[in-house]
Amino acid sequence: MKKLFIAGHRGMVGAALMREAEKLGGFEQITATRDQLDLCNQRAVFDFLAAEKPDIVIIAAAKVGGIHANSTYPADFIYENLSIASNLIEGSRKAGVSRALFLGSSCIYPKMAPQPMTEDCLLTSQLEVTNEAYAIAKIAGLKLCQHYRAQHGLMYHSAMPTNLYGPGDNYHAENSHVIPAMIRRFHEAAERGDASVTIWGTGTPRREFLHVDDLAAACFHLLALSTPPDWVNVGVGDDVTIMELAQRVAKTTGFKGEILTDPSKPDGTPRKLLDISKIQATGWSPQVTFEAGLAAAYQDFKSSLTSGEARL
Numbered sequence: 001m002k003k004l005f006i007a008g009h010r011g012m013v014g015a016a017l018m019r020e021a022e023k024l025g026g027f028e029q030i031t032a033t034r035d036q037l038d039l040c041n042q043r044a045v046f047d048f049l050a051a052e053k054p055d056i057v058i059i060a061a062a063k064v065g066g067i068h069a070n071s072t073y074p075a076d077f078i079y080e081n082l083s084i085a086s087n088l089i090e091g092s093r094k095a096g097v098s099r100a101l102f103l104g105s106s107c108i109y110p111k112m113a114p115q116p117m118t119e120d121c122l123l124t125s126q127l128e129v130t131n132e133a134y135a136i137a138k139i140a141g142l143k144l145c146q147h148y149r150a151q152h153g154l155m156y157h158s159a160m161p162t163n164l165y166g167p168g169d170n171y172h173a174e175n176s177h178v179i180p181a182m183i184r185r186f187h188e189a190a191e192r193g194d195a196s197v198t199i200w201g202t203g204t205p206r207r208e209f210l211h212v213d214d215l216a217a218a219c220f221h222l223l224a225l226s227t228p229p230d231w232v233n234v235g236v237g238d239d240v241t242i243m244e245l246a247q248r249v250a251k252t253t254g255f256k257g258e259i260l261t262d263p264s265k266p267d268g269t270p271r272k273l274l275d276i277s278k279i280q281a282t283g284w285s286p287q288v289t290f291e292a293g294l295a296a297a298y299q300d301f302k303s304s305l306t307s308g309e310a311r312l
Helices: 012-024 042-052 067-072 074-095 129-152 178-192 212-223 242-253 290-307
Strands: 002-007 027-030 056-059 099-103 155-161 163-165 196-200 209-211 231-234 258-262
Touching: 002 012, 002 042, 012 027, 012 212, 042 074, 056 074, 056 212, 067 074, 067 129, 074 099, 074 129, 099 129, 099 212, 129 155, 129 231, 155 212, 163 178, 163 212, 163 290, 178 196, 178 242, 178 290, 196 242, 209 212, 209 290, 212 231, 242 258, 242 290
Parallel strands: 002 027, 002 056, 056 099, 099 155, 155 231, 163 209, 196 258
Antiparallel strands: none
16 A cells, blocks of 8 residues: 655545545545645655655645735745645655656746647746746746756656636635636626626637546556656546636526626736647546536535535
8 A cells, every 4th residue: 555645635636635545545644734834834845754764746736716815925925835745745855756747837838828728838938927837846847846856866757737616615715726616606696697707819719628536536647657758648638718608607606697808907818728739648537528527616605605515
């Protein structure tokens, strides 16, 4: 049985990874809450890993948020995410961890990257300014794994998921990602009987969405490979406009009113579609359809509201 430490196990991604590990079997899971372990504290992280000696570390912990949060708190995003990545990767090396998987984001790629984005377009041109701080921290984590693998012979590698959604998401009114933000807004608008809901921007940017359970399955698939790529895209290979997304969320939540746009708000990157041919060539493909995933995410949101566990 392998000892597995999932950093960020209480987040949406971490919880999905724990479910997948339990389903697969063969893992002794090690966890630590934020109160028990500050991932920005280098000494604490080094001591924890030295004491626990996991065989595998998955770095799912991160400070995350949407356009508003990234634009408002860039210093927090770059500092905390750089600290988490460097502390856990170097701490894993010092503790003798043989396998580490770092989770990044599709926002590491240039704003005007060719679509769909292949792994080799990294660092070829300018990043999207609204999430530059977060992206740079994630690029640094990816490069740490790449260079530790090259210099130290350690099997440290990375997965770059597209936009994620699913159970346990953060539904904060301002600091959440687009799907949970829309689920909350359209749900509340439907309950109030509002005549309209206004979404940020023009509604024309295109986005790709991956269910978090598909990401978890992809991570363990990559961990089972003897020679995985240094970093690999994880997505669905298809996208929708923000307006199309809003229409789907409205239908899922039962909102019957008009959907308006606010072009004074930023759109962000025009399109972010991942080329997933590299991971598909290793034998993985997504399994959760967008319609089924969105319906399940909405049911989870309503259940969490009822139980008082919703992250609002």
